Amino acid sequence: MILTDFLPPQRDRSWDYARQAGVTHAIARCHPRDTGLPPPWDRDALRTVQRNFAAAGFTLLGLEGDEFDMRRIKLGLPGRDEDLALYCRLLANMGELGIGLLCYNFMATLGWCRTQTHVPTRGGALTNRFQLAALDATPVAAEEQVAEEKLWENYTYFLRAVLPAAEKAGVAMGLHPDDPPLSPLRGVGRIFTNPEAFARAMALSDSPAHRLTFCQANFRLMGCDLPATARRFAPRIAFVHFRDVAGTASDFTETFHDAGPTDMPAMLRLYHEIGFRGPIRVDHVPSLAGEEDLPHGYAYLGRLFALGYMKGILDASGIPYS
Template sequence: MTDTPNGPKIGISVSNFDDSTLRRVRQLGITNVHSSGGAGSSNSNFGRENQLPWTDEKLGAEVKALAAHGIKMGIKMITGFPNAIYGRPGRDEDIEKVIESVKCAGRLEIPVVEYNWYAHRIIEGYSYVEGRGGAEYHAFDYESIKDLPPLPEEGAHTADAMWDNITYFLKAVIPAAEEAGVRMALHPNDPPAPISRGSEQIMGSIDGWKKLASIVDSPANGITFDCGVTREMGGDPVEVARYFGDLDRINHVHWRNVITEIPSEKYTEVFLDEGEVDMLAVMKELVRQKYPRIVYPEHPPVMDHDKEFAHDGFGAGYTGFAYTVGYARATLQAALADV
């Protein structure tokens, strides 16, 4: 079994669309992918060329390259609209580019568009620590970076201001997404730090996720449910999955495990089989919901082979993803066996 026709689909993210990369993806049994790069988007709000709006020609070339290997694009990440995020002059132009991109995704039958809404992403608190057998784990410690000042190009923003900005955005974009047959998935703040270079973070709590879903009452206004981030914040991943699943607001799933020392402030991302999240229970909940979209086992630990033989397009490396994809597929099979 690879993917379930009407249930969860194990996927990974690709940013390269060359034949060698896609062959390796397909060899893992992957038939649906998330894409965070290529012709459709940039990787940050600043410092790179804004590539919006998406076009049928450029995004269609990616879809065609995937199809040649029997793979569908299940989710596309969109970035490059900082004026909308910060409520600055030019935000209406940014929003119009997002709307045109969502319409393009609809024409190309890409069912989900994922996005972020960071005032600042405090990745300065991440480091690598030694884990099982010498593998490298991603760890976060807020204490060492909590007093970092705002960046000049970003400034400092209150939660109220960020809520105002995203409300303006959603009321414009969600009706267009509904018409295009596309669901939007807002990723939680990751890391979910209380304050990020002077800015409050609206998606850094489960209450924030719930508030987001209430702004526009539509399945097109959904979240990326991340069971690892849920646990990082001290939440119960199964309970949270059930809440948003019953609302039909889970439009993407990031599937990882963690060990949390201080909720939202200090944690380590670990192998899927050794953290605090009951991964099988989470998968069973998704199967119960008949969740039909991608489950992405991301952020695998870095293994020695990955450091010695790097493979472009896989982030931590092909070996790490082979492990996480295999574990995810076995968990899905076990969950389906109980149905």
């Protein structure tokens, strides 16, 4: 496996912590609001980020998230063809620069969602929680809503437009589950909320570029047999997000990596057993003492703890990693 960390595209202390912990491969989002540069369909902008990582000792292995405004693509609005052309330029740039992974989602209007971000957990650390009952149920504006079947149409249209470019560029596109895996939320349909939806998505194309991101906490919240689901999709897994949650999709709390209900060592051994040799990252963590003002889920010390925990399991299990 390849140990990675999700790092901001502009250097901060997390870069130092990651390198000091032995991480040499970075995953980043290169949206202009994160980089202060043009979108990464501008090759020079993407190359600048890549060179900055390289100067700090990292290989920029992949991109994650919406790299520019995807609203027209996801909602199927006028102008989406122009945006899809830019998306294909992004993929071509990634191929030219040797950035071989794009972790993406197809959540329209509402993305990652939590209702509480300062929930006390072990020793006073703070973590994230989602409670459907606490979510503002007010529907979003009508023009921002989309029905599930319309979203499927838009997703199919998207794949037909971008997969040839991804395949030509040698970029694996890893579809991430909806987080949380519930539909609808505030009038917005969401489609990647269960394993059967992923099976339907994967059946849309047998392109080697058409893959998935196995975010194990989200799959757990779907109520499925987690090991069996990983085995089911093994040939299509491009990327693993390694974290845990306690609860159900409608009411869950993010846990420390060593304190949740999932057998985490067994999952790492399973990934190795099914032949996964790709990138993995520790994903969301609680915020430790003194980190209350850092981004929720991505504070420094919790990630160091999680990374050390994961490396310890890999070492004890004899699983090679880089």
